[in-house]
Amino acid sequence: xxxxxxxxxxxxxxxWFACYLTTGKIANFYLSFGTVLLLLAITAPAxxxxxxxxxxxxxxxxxxxxxxxxxxxxxxxxxxxxxxFLFFVIALDQGFEWIRHKIRCPDWxxxxxxxxxxxxxxxxxxxxSTSPQWVHEVYGFFLAVLTFAIVFxxxxxxxxxxxxxxxxxxxxETAEAYGMTHRQCFxxxxxxxxxxxxxxxxxxxxxxxxxxTPLLFLLGVEDIVYWARELGGTANPRFTxxxxxxxxxxxxxxxxxxxxxxxxxxxLVLQRLMNRLTRGQATSGGERQRKARx
Amino acid sequence: MSCWETLTxxxxxxxxxxxxLLPRGDYTLCxxxxxxxxxxxxxxxxxxxxxxxxxxLATTVALGKASENRLFRKPAEWFIFxxxxxxxxxQFFFAYxxxxxxxxxxxxxxxxxxxxxxxLVVLFLNTSAYSGEIFYGALLSIPKGDLEAxxxxxxxxxxxxxxxxxxxxxxxxxxxxxxxxxxxxxxxTLVFFSGFPASQQNGDALYYANFFADKTFNPFVPYPIxxxxxxxxxxxxxTLFGAxxxxxxxxxxxxxxxxxxxRPQILR
Numbered sequence: 337x338x339x340x341x342x343x344x345x346x347x348x349x350x351x352w353f354a355c356y357l358t359t360g361k362i363a364n365f366y367l368s369f370g371t372v373l374l375l376l377a378i379t380a381p382a383x384x385x386x387x388x389x390x391x392x393x394x395x396x397x398x399x400x401x402x403x404x405x406x407x408x409x410x411x412x413x414x415x416x417x418x419x420x421f422l423f424f425v426i427a428l429d430q431g432f433e434w435i436r437h438k439i440r441c442p443d444w445x446x447x448x449x450x451x452x453x454x455x456x457x458x459x460x461x462x463x464x465s466t467s468p469q470w471v472h473e474v475y476g477f478f479l480a481v482l483t484f485a486i487v488f489x490x491x492x493x494x495x496x497x498x499x500x501x502x503x504x505x506x507x508x509e510t511a512e513a514y515g516m517t518h519r520q521c522f523x524x525x526x527x528x529x530x531x532x533x534x535x536x537x538x539x540x541x542x543x544x545x546x547x548x549t550p551l552l553f554l555l556g557v558e559d560i561v562y563w564a565r566e567l568g569g570t571a572n573p574r575f576t577x578x579x580x581x582x583x584x585x586x587x588x589x590x591x592x593x594x595x596x597x598x599x600x601x602x603x604l605v606l607q608r609l610m611n612r613l614t615r616g617q618a619t620s621g622g623e624r625q626r627k628a629r630x
Numbered sequence: 631m632s633c634w635e636t637l638t639x640x641x642x643x644x645x646x647x648x649x650x651l652l653p654r655g656d657y658t659l660c661x662x663x664x665x666x667x668x669x670x671x672x673x674x675x676x677x678x679x680x681x682x683x684x685x686x687l688a689t690t691v692a693l694g695k696a697s698e699n700r701l702f703r704k705p706a707e708w709f710i711f712x713x714x715x716x717x718x719x720x721q722f723f724f725a726y727x728x729x730x731x732x733x734x735x736x737x738x739x740x741x742x743x744x745x746x747x748x749x750l751v752v753l754f755l756n757t758s759a760y761s762g763e764i765f766y767g768a769l770l771s772i773p774k775g776d777l778e779a780x781x782x783x784x785x786x787x788x789x790x791x792x793x794x795x796x797x798x799x800x801x802x803x804x805x806x807x808x809x810x811x812x813x814x815x816x817x818x819t820l821v822f823f824s825g826f827p828a829s830q831q832n833g834d835a836l837y838y839a840n841f842f843a844d845k846t847f848n849p850f851v852p853y854p855i856x857x858x859x860x861x862x863x864x865x866x867x868x869t870l871f872g873a874x875x876x877x878x879x880x881x882x883x884x885x886x887x888x889x890x891x892x893r894p895q896i897l898r
Contacts, residue, residue: 415816415856415857415860416815416816416817416819416836416860417816418819418820418823419836419839419853419856419860422843422853423843423853426843426847427850449848454847454848546717547716547717547718548717549717550717550720561719561720561723564723568727582727582730584723584727585724585727585730588723588724589724591720591723591724592716592720592721595715595717596711596712596716599716600711600715
């Protein structure tokens with residue numbers, strides 16, 4: 337990177353670090369922060385969509401749909417979510433392969449579960465064994481995102497369900513009195529007013545989502561935890577120009593600080609958003625804002 | 631091999647008692663149920679000890695955060711921020727490697743690098759921070775009238791805290807604290823996935839569930855078994871904490887009592 341990096345062993349500490357922190361290997365570590373941010377950027381809206389669908393289903397007038405929504409919101413209550421993460425990654429993978437197997441190889445006669453193996457025809461493998469490495473990585477990441485979206489969707493469904501119930505009932509009754517249909521009431525009255533009640537729960541969920549990102553590591557994605565462990569380990573002078581001892585502690589300290597900073601920034605942003613959303617609402621927060629301005 | 635034999639062989643496998651090798655091939659339902667159940671011993675061990683010890687530190691931290699004195703308030707605030715603002719998973723990793731370095735300095739620290747103590751310390755500090763915040767919130771919402779009444783009776787200092795502040799704080803915090811306890815037990819499943827080694831494959835319930843899912847390539851058996859165990863654990867926590875809640879609220883008229891409401895607050 338820098339011109340003085342030619343012979344790292346002769347450098348002073350500050351320059352040594354300047355060189356070390358700009359090597360190609362460490363760049364992997366920086367890129368993996370991008371992976372985490374990408375995961376958050378995709379998962380947050382996806383989970384919100386799952387949650388919205390779940391909450392809407394849970395208050396549906398059609399009983400089977402209602403049961404489906406309610407059990408979706410209930411699954412996450414009693415069981416550690418890390419178990420769900422580990423479960424869904426394999427289950428989704430097998431589910432996709434099973435569906436493809438049914439479509440692509442209808443005349444396959446052998447059972448799919450043979451003892452301790454899960455066997456589908458080659459054309460149904462996901463990704464195909466002929467596809468390049470990056471497809472495998474993207475598929476792994478996609479599975480991880482879907483898993484996150486399902487699990488956090490259940491949490492979001494809980495929050496949104498509560499928020500829909502928190503909208504004053506008189507508002508809905510008024511809308512009905514004006515002759516709005518059920519659908520109009522839902523989209524024009526309930527949904528716009530719901531967000532202010534949902535926001536505290538959703539911001540809590542965002543914090544939790546941030547804090548759940550290191551679990552990507554368990555789903556087999558090469559994320560920050562993976563690289564911190566890889567790069568932090570003792571670097572032998574025989575294999576690298578930048579030998580060092582066991583620095584995993586410092587790498588994880590870095591991650592700890594990164595997460596602390598990230599949650600702190602989110603906290604401040606969400607606080608401002610909450611202030612914006614409370615404006616003009618018939619809640620104690622909105623009332624306080626009105627009085628402060630008056 | 632009958633199921634009874636499996637139970638005697640693997641029932642305490644997670645503690646290193648009984649059969650030394652994990653089953654190979656022929657993963658019967660019975661083996662999975664027994665071994666995952668055996669792993670639950672660790673989850674209960676971590677959860678119970680961390681909660682019991684954390685309760686006292688949490689009270690201290692909450693009092694510190696509510697204190698007028700900056701000298702007490704600032705450290706408590708930072709402690710809570712540090713443990714609530716970062717993922718437990720990263721805390722485990724950091725603590726493990728920290729303990730490894732400490733072990734290099736002085737052999738005195740070597741027990742900390744094994745899960746039974748090291749992970750317990752992390753869980754203890756973590757739950758103290760989370761419950762500290764809950765207790766702090768409760769401390770702020772103690773009715774003013776209760777404190778004035780205590781003053782009127784001439785209570786002050788320790789006796790006021792012991793007779794009025796502390797019981798009321800507990801009463802107000804209890805529903806949230808029950809929640810915290812449930813998710814504390816859930817958090818214990820992270821231990822063996824985060825650096826702390828499972829020596830001789832003595833792991834917790836999720837460790838064994840993951841083992842079976844890897845070996846049989848069939849997640850639909852071990853994870854539901856694990857889920858059943860945890861639902862049972864959650865129910866017993868609710869029962870136990872519900873009994874305490876009734877005792878804490880026994881002086882109040884029935885309609886003003888706080889009910890336990892379990893709300894998912896999830897991962898740390």
